[in-house]
Amino acid sequence: MKTIENSPLTQKLSAFVALSEVELAALERLHQRRRSFVAGRDMVHQGQSAQAAYILSKGWVCSYKLQPDGTRQIVDFQVPGDFLGLRSVLLRTSDHSFEPIVDIEAAEVLTVDLLDAFAQTPRLATAILWAASRDEAMVVEHLVGIGRRDADARMAHFLLELGSRLALVGMGGKEGFECPLTQYHLADALGLSAVHVNRVLRQLRECGLVTFRDSHVTFHDYQGLVTLAEFDATYLDQTGPLLK
Amino acid sequence: MKTIENSPLTQKLSAFVALSEVELAALERLHQRRRSFVAGRDMVHQGQSAQAAYILSKGWVCSYKLQPDGTRQIVDFQVPGDFLGLRSVLLRTSDHSFEPIVDIEAAEVLTVDLLDAFAQTPRLATAILWAASRDEAMVVEHLVGIGRRDADARMAHFLLELGSRLALVGMGGKEGFECPLTQYHLADALGLSAVHVNRVLRQLRECGLVTFRDSHVTFHDYQGLVTLAEFDATYLDQTGPLLK
DNA sequence: CGGCCATTTGACACCTGTCAATGTCTGTGG
DNA sequence: CCACAGACATTGACAGGTGTCAAATGGCCG
Numbered sequence: 001m002k003t004i005e006n007s008p009l010t011q012k013l014s015a016f017v018a019l020s021e022v023e024l025a026a027l028e029r030l031h032q033r034r035r036s037f038v039a040g041r042d043m044v045h046q047g048q049s050a051q052a053a054y055i056l057s058k059g060w061v062c063s064y065k066l067q068p069d070g071t072r073q074i075v076d077f078q079v080p081g082d083f084l085g086l087r088s089v090l091l092r093t094s095d096h097s098f099e100p101i102v103d104i105e106a107a108e109v110l111t112v113d114l115l116d117a118f119a120q121t122p123r124l125a126t127a128i129l130w131a132a133s134r135d136e137a138m139v140v141e142h143l144v145g146i147g148r149r150d151a152d153a154r155m156a157h158f159l160l161e162l163g164s165r166l167a168l169v170g171m172g173g174k175e176g177f178e179c180p181l182t183q184y185h186l187a188d189a190l191g192l193s194a195v196h197v198n199r200v201l202r203q204l205r206e207c208g209l210v211t212f213r214d215s216h217v218t219f220h221d222y223q224g225l226v227t228l229a230e231f232d233a234t235y236l237d238q239t240g241p242l243l244k
Numbered sequence: 245m246k247t248i249e250n251s252p253l254t255q256k257l258s259a260f261v262a263l264s265e266v267e268l269a270a271l272e273r274l275h276q277r278r279r280s281f282v283a284g285r286d287m288v289h290q291g292q293s294a295q296a297a298y299i300l301s302k303g304w305v306c307s308y309k310l311q312p313d314g315t316r317q318i319v320d321f322q323v324p325g326d327f328l329g330l331r332s333v334l335l336r337t338s339d340h341s342f343e344p345i346v347d348i349e350a351a352e353v354l355t356v357d358l359l360d361a362f363a364q365t366p367r368l369a370t371a372i373l374w375a376a377s378r379d380e381a382m383v384v385e386h387l388v389g390i391g392r393r394d395a396d397a398r399m400a401h402f403l404l405e406l407g408s409r410l411a412l413v414g415m416g417g418k419e420g421f422e423c424p425l426t427q428y429h430l431a432d433a434l435g436l437s438a439v440h441v442n443r444v445l446r447q448l449r450e451c452g453l454v455t456f457r458d459s460h461v462t463f464h465d466y467q468g469l470v471t472l473a474e475f476d477a478t479y480l481d482q483t484g485p486l487l488k
Numbered sequence: 489c490g491g492c493c494a495t496t497t498g499a500c501a502c503c504t505g506t507c508a509a510t511g512t513c514t515g516t517g518g
Numbered sequence: 519c520c521a522c523a524g525a526c527a528t529t530g531a532c533a534g535g536t537g538t539c540a541a542a543t544g545g546c547c548g
Contacts, residue, residue: 075387095478140383148315151536195497439505
């Protein structure tokens with residue numbers, strides 16, 4: 001049981017819903033089928049509704065869509081504690097691919113097990129649906145960022161969001177966080193060219209706002225970044241009508 | 245019953261799932277609480293999970309997110325047959341606003357009624373969940389478009405998608421469709437300035453591809469547009485594991 | 489040591505935004 | 519019926535943000 005209390009997903013959910021022993025046990029059950037995947041090789045997820053989802057426990061993943069012309073757009077990143085393909089279990093989902101950015105560990109969750117857990121522990125269901133709606137809010141915010149923010153603000157916003165998400169699972173704070181992404185990942189996610197990502201990072205660094213180097217993000221002026229990005233984290237925690 | 249057989253939602257769902265009398269009756273029941281809204285005034289939807297959804301039967305709506313700096317990003321448009329706030333009933337959803345673009349008519353759907361219908365007619369549930377996942381696929385495709393297509397291709401892709409959606413409810417085809425959007429709407433949706441939208445439209449027109457004028461879109465060279473936009477409609481119909 | 493990958497930098501082109509002005513149409517009020 | 523205001527569409531000039539191309543640098547690993 002110790003393992004589960006330390007699992008990133010448990011940490012994340014606990015931040016928003018107080019989980020009882022029963023619910024922790026249900027979470028434990030979901031974590032049974034451990035699997036691992038190596039970096040770079042796609043875990044192709046065709047979006048068939050009967051398929052399994054994964055709970056990412058270690059490592060980073062990105063979900064992306066390939067264009068006919070060869071470019072790709074990264075739709076979202078998954079960090080420890082995040083679901084992978086959750087929507088393809090709840091709903092059917094669009095065709096995008098999943099690529100592990102580093103070697104990862106994840107728990108495979110069968111649809112039936114998930115529905116079982118939902119039926120038996122409604123509070124857990126609520127918590128997980130909260131996580132799903134939060135993921136969706138992030139995609140929308142991502143859309144807004146690409147459509148209406150310039151490159152600097154976009155980058156700042158992205159790093160702040162990532163920081164907030166990682167903070168929830170104890171992997172970062174207002175000082176910074178470990179980040180295995182390459183500048184190409186950033187480019188594909190933010191709708192920029194890799195060259196311009198580099199320029200933007202340099203500028204943010206020279207302004208004393210944030211440093212991205214050697215797989216580590218360091219915030220030097222958190223408030224300054226927030227201002228530049230017009231970052232408003234409410235879409236991330238949604239501290240509204242949640243279970244107390 | 246006649247009314248329902250003609251409803252846009254019925255048309256849309258029928259294209260993918262053969263609906264029986266029982267299912268049509270259930271759809272009928274969902275259409276009971278008719279309401280109308282006037283153009284321009286927001287139907288604010290805060291995303292509380294207990295709230296109702298709407299089935300749009302006439303007119304156009306856009307869902308958008310406002311930025312602190314005053315700009316806005318339109319996330320999606322809804323046309324007749326589309327759900328409005330469906331996800332805020334199924335999941336919790338992010339905070340965006342809904343604005344009727346013209347005077348609209350819609351049926352209010354209470355959460356309980358929807359869940360009732362789901363419980364009693366699983367095929368209808370499947371069909372509606374299909375519609376929801378299609379909406380989500382469109383948001384993702386929208387993200388890809390803004391991130392990775394230039395203005396011309398973005399516009400072409402957008403118009404083609406809209407045409408396909410409207411064709412499903414008998415409001416358009418490969419020749420064109422009625423479209424009440426202003427160039428400002430296009431700008432806010434595509435992440436462009438209104439001025440540039442105008443330039444792009446002119447260019448597409450002068451290339452003999454498509455005309456957007458007087459609230460009417462006319463395709464002059466459908467295949468040419470498809471090529472320019474690299475438009476692949478599979479994400480729209482998802483003719484995969486569906487009920488036959 | 490020799491590739492390979494990620495990062496970095498500069499030069500240059502061009503796509504797109506901004507500013508400003510004009511044109512068109514519609515509805516309103518005189 | 520005409521004058522006018524307001525919303526939307528259109529156009530031109532110009533600036534600036536980003537993409538592209540090319541090359542150099544540096545770290546890692548076989």
